[in-house]
Amino acid sequence: MLKNITRTLMVGATVTITILLGDKLDKFLSILGALTCTPIAFTFPALFHLKSCAETKTQKFIDGSLVFVSLIIMVYCTSLGVKNWADTDEPIKINYDAIINKLAPKE
Numbered sequence: 001m002l003k004n005i006t007r008t009l010m011v012g013a014t015v016t017i018t019i020l021l022g023d024k025l026d027k028f029l030s031i032l033g034a035l036t037c038t039p040i041a042f043t044f045p046a047l048f049h050l051k052s053c054a055e056t057k058t059q060k061f062i063d064g065s066l067v068f069v070s071l072i073i074m075v076y077c078t079s080l081g082v083k084n085w086a087d088t089d090e091p092i093k094i095n096y097d098a099i100i101n102k103l104a105p106k107e
Contacts, residue, residue, distance in 0.1 A: 027085040034077035042070030 021028050043066075050063035 024085065027081060030084070031078055031081035034074060034081055038070055038074040038077065042073065043067055046070065 017028070018025060046063045046066035050060060050067070054060045054063050
């Protein structure tokens with residue numbers, strides 16, 4: 001019974017967030033991905049190796065360096081996502097005349 005209520009609340013929260021964010025869902029997902037995928041891909045494996053397997057100073061240094069670099073990547077990607085969210089939503093304007101002039105054969 002409790003599992004069904006929890007699932008219903010999670011689905012409802014997801015639908016509510018999607019409706020509220022509308023066209024900004026891609027920006028929300030980029031921030032969410034930076035905050036969750038970076039630790040899963042880089043930080044946690046290095047930490048697990050550091051705590052369970054690393055024996056030499058070289059291994060510990062490499063694991064510590066990976067953790068440090070992954071945290072920098074996470075902060076950078078998150079700040080980039082927040083910055084992109086704050087930018088205006090004007091569509092990208094492509095200068096088709098410049099492209100046509102570049103591709104046109106020269107006489």
